[in-house]
Amino acid sequence: MQSMxxxxxxxxxxxxxxxxxxxxxxxxxGFRHIDTAQFYGNEEEIGNAIQTAGLPREELFVTTKxxxxxxxxxxxxxxxxxxLNKLKMAYVDLLLIHWPSPNDHIPMESYLAxxxxxxxxxxxxxxxVSNFTMAQIDKAxxxxxxxxxxxxxxxxxxxxxxxxxVEHCKQAGISTTAYxxxxxxxxxxxxxxxxxxxAHGANPxxxxxxxxxxxxxxxxxxxxxxxxxxxxxxxxxxxxSEDDVARIDELDNGERxxxxxxxxxxx
Ligand SMILES: NC(=O)c1ccc[n+]([C@@H]2O[C@H](COP(=O)([O-])OP(=O)(O)OC[C@H]3O[C@@H](n4cnc5c(N)ncnc54)[C@H](OP(=O)(O)O)[C@@H]3O)[C@@H](O)[C@H]2O)c1
Numbered sequence: 001m002q003s004m005x006x007x008x009x010x011x012x013x014x015x016x017x018x019x020x021x022x023x024x025x026x027x028x029x030g031f032r033h034i035d036t037a038q039f040y041g042n043e044e045e046i047g048n049a050i051q052t053a054g055l056p057r058e059e060l061f062v063t064t065k066x067x068x069x070x071x072x073x074x075x076x077x078x079x080x081x082x083x084l085n086k087l088k089m090a091y092v093d094l095l096l097i098h099w100p101s102p103n104d105h106i107p108m109e110s111y112l113a114x115x116x117x118x119x120x121x122x123x124x125x126x127x128x129v130s131n132f133t134m135a136q137i138d139k140a141x142x143x144x145x146x147x148x149x150x151x152x153x154x155x156x157x158x159x160x161x162x163x164x165x166v167e168h169c170k171q172a173g174i175s176t177t178a179y180x181x182x183x184x185x186x187x188x189x190x191x192x193x194x195x196x197x198x199a200h201g202a203n204p205x206x207x208x209x210x211x212x213x214x215x216x217x218x219x220x221x222x223x224x225x226x227x228x229x230x231x232x233x234x235x236x237x238x239x240x241s242e243d244d245v246a247r248i249d250e251l252d253n254g255e256r257x258x259x260x261x262x263x264x265x266x267x
Pocket of ligand 1: 009010011012013035036098130131153154178179180181182183184185188203205206220221222223224225227228229231232258
């Protein structure tokens with residue numbers, strides 16, 4: 001069985017045929033870790049791409065996320081069955097709470113009990129959270145116990161490094177998965193990242209992925225372009241020096257991209 005691969009492919013904003021083709025291209029490139037969510041509306045197309053690829057199920061690591069409309073007891077487990085039907089699989093590898101319930105409308109004790117139930121019923125191999133603050137992580141660990149939460153998926157890129165949250169999760173034995181690792185393409189335009197990339201005969205996207213690996217952070221960039229998928233997959237050819245890493249560390253300016261009105265009080 002797969003543990004969570006360091007690199008996955010994201011699918012936010014990808015709809016219909018674009019979602020199907022992207023996942024199909026990603027699988028033929030060698031990606032085995034796919035990130036989707038109920039909210040993205042593309043589980044069906046992703047299921048089609050996975051089914052057509054015909055890879056052994058145990059080689060794949062598929063993540064989906066329960067949207068906050070489905071966190072109540074009556075909707076949670078049925079919504080996971082619906083995701084699995086669309087994905088055409090008996091289980092996902094990782095089931096995440098996409099966002100903490102806005103204003104604790106649904107108590108955390110309730111939706112984490114449903115999350116645990118999904119694991120106990122074999123609907124997912126691992127469970128985790130997304131967009132959780134440090135206080136919410138502490139509360140979740142108190143509710144579920146240590147060792148239950150695999151990862152906290154949060155916005156993280158060179159311009160928003162979220163260091164406190166990463167360190168806090170690490171202390172609790174929880175990994176961090178970076179969403180929007182390329183700041184939705186902004187990293188490609190940054191002069192410092194371009195200079196580091198040039199020195200390695202690489203591109204800024206590859207440099208960012210190599211930096212995340214040094215930091216022990218998983219990454220799930222998206223790309224609809226087959227050449228970009230290949231370049232991202234080949235990031236392991238880049239070995240950063242300590243000086244490169246320090247230069248990228250300097251780029252943090254707390255520039256948050258995702259901040260909907262239902263977001264928690266960020267750390
Ligand atoms: N948990 C959450 O709340 C949450 C929120 C947001 C996102 N996510 C997840 O995180 C994933 C990644 O975030 P994202 O897709 O918004 O942003 P991203 O991965 O930071 O950036 C995607 C952009 O980077 C470009 N790109 C990718 N590889 C490239 C390369 N090698 N060279 C040049 N450009 C490249 C893509 O363009 P091309 O298509 O042209 O390559 C696309 O415009 C999402 O797809 C989703 O799965 C989770």
